[in-house]
Amino acid sequence: MKTRKITRLFVLAVIVLAVGWTFYTAYFKDKTTVQVGKPVPDFVAQQIGGEKVQLSQLKGKAVVLNFWGTYCPPCREEMADLNRASKEFANKDVVILAINVGESEIPIQSFARQYKLDALPLLMDPARAITRKYQIGQMPSTFFVRADGTLYKHIVGGPMSYKTIQDNMQQIVP
Amino acid sequence: MLDNVKCECGHANPVGTTLCESCGAPLADGTAANQKLDMRYEGAARRSQVYQKTIVDRVWNFFSSVRNAVIMIVLTLIASAIGTIFPQERYIPVPKPAEQYYPEAYGTLGLIYYKLGFHNLYSSWWFIALMLGIGISLVICSLDRVVPLYRALKKQRVKRDKKFLQIQKVNAELDASGKDAEQLAAALEESLKKKRYHVRREQNALLGEKGRFSRWGPYINHIGLIIFLAGCLMRLIPGFYLDQYVWVREGQTVPVPETNYYLKSVEFVKEYYQDDEFPEKLDLDGVVVKEYKTKAVLYENENASIPGAEPKLKQVAQHDIQVNHPLKYEGLLLYQSGEQENQLQALNLKLMDTATKQSLGSVKLDLLSPAKEVKASKDVTVQVLQYFPDFALDENKQPITKSTEPNNPAFIVNTISPKTPNGEKQWIFLGNTLTADGKEPIITYAFAKPDLVDMSGLMVRKDNSIPVIFFGAAISMIGLVMGFYWQHRRIWFQTEGDKLLVAAHTNKNWFGVKNEVVKILEANGYHISAAQLEKEAKQS
Numbered sequence: 001m002k003t004r005k006i007t008r009l010f011v012l013a014v015i016v017l018a019v020g021w022t023f024y025t026a027y028f029k030d031k032t033t034v035q036v037g038k039p040v041p042d043f044v045a046q047q048i049g050g051e052k053v054q055l056s057q058l059k060g061k062a063v064v065l066n067f068w069g070t071y072c073p074p075c076r077e078e079m080a081d082l083n084r085a086s087k088e089f090a091n092k093d094v095v096i097l098a099i100n101v102g103e104s105e106i107p108i109q110s111f112a113r114q115y116k117l118d119a120l121p122l123l124m125d126p127a128r129a130i131t132r133k134y135q136i137g138q139m140p141s142t143f144f145v146r147a148d149g150t151l152y153k154h155i156v157g158g159p160m161s162y163k164t165i166q167d168n169m170q171q172i173v174p
Numbered sequence: 175m176l177d178n179v180k181c182e183c184g185h186a187n188p189v190g191t192t193l194c195e196s197c198g199a200p201l202a203d204g205t206a207a208n209q210k211l212d213m214r215y216e217g218a219a220r221r222s223q224v225y226q227k228t229i230v231d232r233v234w235n236f237f238s239s240v241r242n243a244v245i246m247i248v249l250t251l252i253a254s255a256i257g258t259i260f261p262q263e264r265y266i267p268v269p270k271p272a273e274q275y276y277p278e279a280y281g282t283l284g285l286i287y288y289k290l291g292f293h294n295l296y297s298s299w300w301f302i303a304l305m306l307g308i309g310i311s312l313v314i315c316s317l318d319r320v321v322p323l324y325r326a327l328k329k330q331r332v333k334r335d336k337k338f339l340q341i342q343k344v345n346a347e348l349d350a351s352g353k354d355a356e357q358l359a360a361a362l363e364e365s366l367k368k369k370r371y372h373v374r375r376e377q378n379a380l381l382g383e384k385g386r387f388s389r390w391g392p393y394i395n396h397i398g399l400i401i402f403l404a405g406c407l408m409r410l411i412p413g414f415y416l417d418q419y420v421w422v423r424e425g426q427t428v429p430v431p432e433t434n435y436y437l438k439s440v441e442f443v444k445e446y447y448q449d450d451e452f453p454e455k456l457d458l459d460g461v462v463v464k465e466y467k468t469k470a471v472l473y474e475n476e477n478a479s480i481p482g483a484e485p486k487l488k489q490v491a492q493h494d495i496q497v498n499h500p501l502k503y504e505g506l507l508l509y510q511s512g513e514q515e516n517q518l519q520a521l522n523l524k525l526m527d528t529a530t531k532q533s534l535g536s537v538k539l540d541l542l543s544p545a546k547e548v549k550a551s552k553d554v555t556v557q558v559l560q561y562f563p564d565f566a567l568d569e570n571k572q573p574i575t576k577s578t579e580p581n582n583p584a585f586i587v588n589t590i591s592p593k594t595p596n597g598e599k600q601w602i603f604l605g606n607t608l609t610a611d612g613k614e615p616i617i618t619y620a621f622a623k624p625d626l627v628d629m630s631g632l633m634v635r636k637d638n639s640i641p642v643i644f645f646g647a648a649i650s651m652i653g654l655v656m657g658f659y660w661q662h663r664r665i666w667f668q669t670e671g672d673k674l675l676v677a678a679h680t681n682k683n684w685f686g687v688k689n690e691v692v693k694i695l696e697a698n699g700y701h702i703s704a705a706q707l708e709k710e711a712k713q714s
Binding site: 005008009011012015019022023025027041042043044045054069070071073076101102103104105106107110125126127128129130132133 | 230231233234299302306310313314317407410411428429431432480481482483484542543544546558559560561562563564568574575576577578586
């Protein structure tokens with residue numbers, strides 16, 4: 001009688017565990033690689049008209065990562081503001097890196113000339129390796145990363161207002 | 175164990191037992207004549223019927239009910255059917271978010287459809303809950319039945335109560351007067367053995383049994399199904415399942431999504447059947463494709479730890495991918511599943527002095543990653559100032575690109591030549607050119623045949639759950655064969671006074687078991703037809 005109860009409880013417990021685990025992995029587990037409060041993945045990218053940039057080498061600086069493309073209308077709209085913010089925070093140790101998704105050098109360069117992006121570092125991701133790692137869907141997609149490498153905030157979509165950019169950057173000033 | 179039911183023979187049976195575990199006598203009220211015989215689990219009490227008090231028991235009882243299992247299966251079927259009314263999310267024809275698409279395309283019904291999760295049926299929480307419910311029910315139903323059945327069959331006695339024999343579907347009472355019970359039993363035992371029965375004897379009672387293992391068939395089948403289900407759920411584990419698609423141009427090396435592999439298409443081949451290859455003359459409109467083939471090389475990136483870093487590629491496999499002949503490498507499968515022929519790869523342009531018609535050389539403008547400067551000849555250089563792979567004008571009439579694909583390429587080039595030392599800016603579209611100032615160009619661009627390549631679409635699959643699923647399916651099949659192709663037959667012979675009691679039971683093919691009883695009796699001097707065996711049963 002007692003063993004029967006224990007067996008039943010055991011069988012049900014195993015089932016509950018299995019079901020719980022299945023539901024957890026399928027629905028509740030956060031499968032994003034970039035999570036608020038957690039360190040963001042490192043990457044290396046070629047800067048337009050410059051050297052290669054590695055995120056982890058920017059020690060002591062807060063970083064804003066903006067994924068964009070010249071083919072994305074809201075991205076085009078916020079680039080000028082990002083350029084302005086880049087200047088404003090230049091000596092506050094906050095760097096904006098604008099990572100272009102999938103385009104080649106000439107379109108990016110001509111875009112930079114057209115929009116007078118003189119202070120914004122433009123990085124290339126032609127094979128979309130970084131884009132995939134950061135699981136970018138909708139663009140623009142902007143990550144505000146603290147100087148210690150952890151994510152402060154992720155803003156999907158845009159264009160962001162200058163104030164939004166400014167306020168969030170203010171929050172991550174080291 | 176207060177509620178136990180005591181049999182005439184003195185054995186205490188658990189509640190819910192219909193046939194005494196020891197002697198087989200029916201336990202409920204009523205006589206053998208009107209007793210409805212339930213031999214399914216040897217009349218043993220199923221666990222779910224025994225205790226119904228605690229929460230654990232209630233949960234157990236819910237899942238041990240076949241009725242509930244059938245309800246869940248029917249609900250699953252209905253849901254699957256409803257899921258086919260509107261397209262699933264992955265098949266919606268326009269690139270719109272699902273929450274917009276369904277109400278727009280199908281109105282209120284579409285909205286309900288979306289809200290209830292039918293647009294992504296197989297991953298909706300309630301569908302998975304139903305599947306798991308069926309799985310749990312499968313486990314508990316089986317356990318609830320197999321344990322008492324196993325025990326009952328294991329400890330069944332040879333000598334049974336007379337009533338037990340009388341209520342069997344096949345039974346007869348024959349005259350044994352004047353025969354030596356001992357000898358008769360020995361002769362019957364011999365006949366049973368000839369029919370390959372496993373015989374047990376207790377004094378003058380005989381039990382012949384064969385094919386008992388077929389009773390385990392359904393449970394083995396269930397174990398197989400549970401393994402199968404577990405295999406399906408394994409796909410939820412990261413890294414176990416991959417379903418992607420990759421487009422690769424001839425000569426291009428592209429990363430394979432969600433892996434550390436890179437794939438190069440050396441060449442894409444599309445072959446057609448020749449007329450003489452058909453067995454008879456066919457009146458075909460057009461041609462028939464014989465083969466789609468991608469000559470592919472698979473590389474592994476040994477420098478994949480940091481995204482964006484220069485890939486360090488090591489060739490790991492090489493294969494001509496054909497339809498149904500994928501490239502296989504360590505569980506990764508690349509299937510030929512799409513093609514786009516003659517995709518623009520580069521524009522070839524001839525330069526000419528407009529006034530003198532003198533040739534100034536030619537340039538090739540790559541459409542994926544154009545160079546900043548191309549030399550046309552010794553003293554003629556073409557600078558690429560702007561490039562729009564998918565040219566369009568935005569609302570402010572500004573040139574933009576709609577995507578990164580070279581669907582409608584447009585360039586702004588600056589031609590530096592002896593006649594145009596400061597350069598001449600021109601737009602180059604597909605098939606025509608335009609000077610920046612709208613005047614007649616000093617240098618004319620003429621279009622030669624562009625570089626065209628074929629693009630191959632490959633399905634990327636990885637499914638580590640396949641061996642588990644096949645294993646489960648095989649076990650399930652074994653269970654089915656066991657249960658369907660063999661029968662558990664039992665024949666009882668018992669002499670009581672001057673009567674020979676005969677009874678038989680099988681879980682199917684009653685015709686077969688009756689014939690065996692008839693033949694065994696015939697061999698021992700009793701002539702009785704199969705029909706009589708049943709008739710006798712009705713009379714008793």
